[in-house]
Amino acid sequence: MTTATSHITTSRITTDVDFERDGFQTGTLRVPHSHDRSAYGHIAIPLAVLKAGSGPTLLLTGGNHGDEYEGPVALMKLINRMPALRIAGRLIVVPGLNFPAYMNGSRTSPIDKGNLNRMFPGARDGTPTQMIAHYVETVLLPLADVALDLHAGGASMNHLPTLLASPPPDRDRHALYWRLVDGFGAPHVMVADLLGEDRTFAAAAERRGKLFLCGEFGGFGTCNPDGLAIVEDGVERLIATLGLLPGHPVPDPRPGRLMRVEGARHYLFAPAPGLFEPAFRLGDEVADGQIAGRLYDPHAPWREPVDLRFRGSGVVVCVRSFAHVQPGDCLVHLASDTVRT
Missing domain, CATH: 2.40.50.100 (RNA polymerase II/Efflux pump adaptor protein, barrel-sandwich hybrid domain)
Incomplete structure (x- = not known):
């Protein structure tokens, strides 16, 4: 098992995947969970990693909320294609990040009622959802150059297909950031304003100095085929735009309608x-x-x-x-x- 290396903040979550090894791997993140039916049990969160040589690392996640399905379906389809991809860099793919919520079809975890996207930076010794947030912030984000977290409206809302943009405070990276946004090519782009909210994945990425994209691509607790098509196309375009596919043509920029919530x-x-x-x-x-x-x-x-x-x-x-x-x-x-x- 591999773990984070910090003496104090080492995550309690372990994995059988070696993030530094070249090749294609599948495995799980093991979240300790001792309960009445399993004294020494754990929650197994599936993930896949593809690494080849040097290059950027792209972290792709879905299932932050468990009733949002376009992201997980698109990422499972990507995992099936990953062994055939010839990349220069690394892809880390977690289709169902808050796995208990994802398997329960609910926004929050049935174990601890945790809303993962309001749990960062999490806690090493916290509830399962807090431990997942802590692992993302202390292990997965430090590995990544760019992170994309895929959402939808879930059971209670429906969203216009929209990429949520969080431009970095470092203006030297603005051009690269907008190149990634235009590379994804969503029909709508909404500039996110965290309004001081520091418990989200986006806030964690900002703390870690990582370029972060998010998106809302459907809702009603279904897998919308139109939203799914946008996500699949956008992920493929983002991988190529980031330079993970040497020799593959970089897609032409496709800016979406730019909006802001006021x-x-x-x-x-x-x-x-x-x-x-x-x-x-x-x-x-x-x-x-x-x-x-x-x-x-x-x-x-x-x-x-x-x-x-x-x-x-x-x-x-x-x-x-x-x-x-x-x-x-x-x-x-x-x-x-x-x-x-």
């Missing part, structure tokens, strides 16, 4: 419990003050519904799946066109 005014939340009737569709252009939908009281169907209105203008990039809502549920969020800075 704070609270681009979000609409349910003010009360009820049944929500939307007055928009995913991808619609909407205006400030426009009717967003109506909220009905199922316990008093004779009451007039409450009109809910947008507080900003933009494109509908994300919608709620479930019609039944509780106060605080996000119903929709928007994004506006922007320019690169």
Whole structure:
């Protein structure tokens, strides 16, 4: 078994994969998990590694949330092709990063209710989800030059297919970063603003000085064929753009429509419990003050519904799946066109 090498921060997660060995390998990350049915047990998270000579390392992950499927399916298909790839560098592929959530088909882990994308930097001696976050931040990210984490809206939301861009604070790397974004070639690109949130994969990558891409490519708890096609194409284009395929033509840049979420005014939340009737569709252009939908009281169907209105203008990039809502549920969020800075 191999582990991280830090004296104090050595992860408790081990693996039978040697990240430094040339060739194609499959194996698991072993997350210690002692419980009633298995005193000395572990959670086995599958991964694949392909390494050949020197070159960049690309870390590809899916299943950060367990009810988002376009990423895992695309990465499993990639793993099946990996033995035939002639690369210069290294690919590390983990299709189901929060494996308990992924196997449960839920956003959070059924073991500890952990939302992996709100767990970084994690904890060496924490719950299983905390240990996974700690391993990503202390072992996998230090190995990588670029990381791509693939998402969708999960069961409760549906997203316009969008690559989320987190330009590095180091402006010397901006040109390379945008070359990777344009290389992926998503139809929409949304500039992410962490707004001080430091518990995400993106924040971990920023702390480690790594170039990070993320994306939302569907939702409703399904594997959307259109979103899957965008992910598969984008991953192939990213691998070539990064220079991992010597002799392979680098794809022409394909910039997507660039947008930005402009704070609270681009979000609409349910003010009360009820049944929500939307007055928009995913991808619609909407205006400030426009009717967003109506909220009905199922316990008093004779009451007039409450009109809910947008507080900003933009494109509908994300919608709620479930019609039944509780106060605080996000119903929709928007994004506006922007320019690169």
